[in-house]
Amino acid sequence: MKLKPPKNGKDYVCLAIESSCDETSAAVVVNGRTVLSNIISSQIDIHKEYGGVVPEIASRHHLNNINPVIDRALEEAGKGFEDIDFIGVTNRPGLIGALLIGTATAKALAYALDVPLIGVHHIRGHICANYIADAGLEPPFTALIVSGGHSTLADVKGYTDYEIMGQTRDDAAGEAFDKVARVLGLGYPGGPLLDELAKKGNPEAIHFKRVYLENDSYDFSFSGTKTGVLNYLNGKKQKKEEVDKADVAASFQAAVVEVLVNKTIRLAEEKGRDKIVLAGGVAANSCLRRTLEEKCGEKGIKLYLPPLVLCTDNAAMIGAAAYYEFLEGAEPDNMTLDAYASAHL
Ligand code: KG4
Numbered sequence: 250m251k252l253k254p255p256k257n258g259k260d261y262v263c264l265a266i267e268s269s270c271d272e273t274s275a276a277v278v279v280n281g282r283t284v285l286s287n288i289i290s291s292q293i294d295i296h297k298e299y300g301g302v303v304p305e306i307a308s309r310h311h312l313n314n315i316n317p318v319i320d321r322a323l324e325e326a327g328k329g330f331e332d333i334d335f336i337g338v339t340n341r342p343g344l345i346g347a348l349l350i351g352t353a354t355a356k357a358l359a360y361a362l363d364v365p366l367i368g369v370h371h372i373r374g375h376i377c378a379n380y381i382a383d384a385g386l387e388p389p390f391t392a393l394i395v396s397g398g399h400s401t402l403a404d405v406k407g408y409t410d411y412e413i414m415g416q417t418r419d420d421a422a423g424e425a426f427d428k429v430a431r432v433l434g435l436g437y438p439g440g441p442l443l444d445e446l447a448k449k450g451n452p453e454a455i456h457f458k459r460v461y462l463e464n465d466s467y468d469f470s471f472s473g474t475k476t477g478v479l480n481y482l483n484g485k486k487q488k489k490e491e492v493d494k495a496d497v498a499a500s501f502q503a504a505v506v507e508v509l510v511n512k513t514i515r516l517a518e519e520k521g522r523d524k525i526v527l528a529g530g531v532a533a534n535s536c537l538r539r540t541l542e543e544k545c546g547e548k549g550i551k552l553y554l555p556p557l558v559l560c561t562d563n564a565a566m567i568g569a570a571a572y573y574e575f576l577e578g579a580e581p582d583n584m585t586l587d588a589y590a591s592a593h594l
Pocket residue numbers: 270395396397398399422423424426427438439440441444529530531532533534535560561562
């Protein structure tokens with residue numbers, strides 16, 4: 250089934266759905282760039298109690314939330330189901346039970362409305378958030394995607410043509426932030442709390458290991474840096490010495506950010522790209538944003554930083570990605586669409 254001809258000659262209205270982790274979100278996006286609504290129902294307060302996302306609880310809440318969230322997205326956009334030209338949904342990668350709620354809902358809607366359905370890779374969605382944030386952005390560019398589950402460096406050659414250049418070999422950047430925040434007793438999710446605390450600390454107080462791996466590698470490894478923090482804290486405890494948590498937070502953050510920024514700039518230079526885009530939840534990190542801004546300024550590279558609401562999980566970014574997948578010829582998935590816990594970009 251092909252996309253039906255646009256009603257007014259140009260506009261494609263997408264109803265997009267995201268439920269891969271702990272945010273239930275629905276959005277109405279026109280032509281991949283214009284967001285009419287982007288409703289995000291976060292479960293953070295529910296999972297806080299457990300110190301992390303509990304997959305079964307997440308699925309149950311997605312099930313309760315998804316229909317009201319879709320209704321609100323349509324209402325806020327001033328659209329009805331009859332206005333929807335196609336549906337985009339995150340079907341990979343993520344928590345499988347959570348993904349299945351969004352995917353099953355999207356299939357039911359696509360069937361009932363008789364419109365095409367496009368399954369979207371979550372990380373492609375994060376990258377495409379930048380098309381919403383900046384109407385003039387076009388590929389090619391270098392993309393750094395840093396979230397709770399991923400640290401990925403990609404060379405984006407076209408709207409649907411991605412080459413993965415580096416990935417995490419152990420902890421994702423956000424995961425490392427969350428774990429270090431937990432041992433510092435900051436709570437969940439730890440990334441933003443650690444970012445705040447780090448503002449009061451000295452990033453040069455403690456030297457934590459920067460792991461660059463092989464000379465030509467674009468992969469990341471943060472578990473050694475995280476273990477460095479644990480060893481430092483244990484050492485202090487044994488010696489019964491006071492710990493300046495703000496210094497630990499600032500020094501750890503500086504170590505992670507240094508590696509992320511240096512590898513990203515190196516990739517952009519190697520590929521001759523003059524644009525870098527940042528994506529994923531950790532793109533909200535103030536030190537990462539500032540440092541990338543400084544380095545890109547020095548190198549004459551244009552940096553694209555999405556606003557915070559588009560950095561963390563949301564359905565608008567899925568609507569943008571679905572639009573380009575469709576324009577570039579992806580076959581609608583409709584009744585064959587499945588959900589996958591892991592998937593290549
Ligand atoms: O993209 P996202 O919302 O969900 C995933 O797809 O994983 O990213 C969530 C991650 C969490 O690990 C959270 O701690 C981290 O992004 N994060 C931050 C900041 N804001 C969110 N990490 C560091 N500094 C921040 N300001």
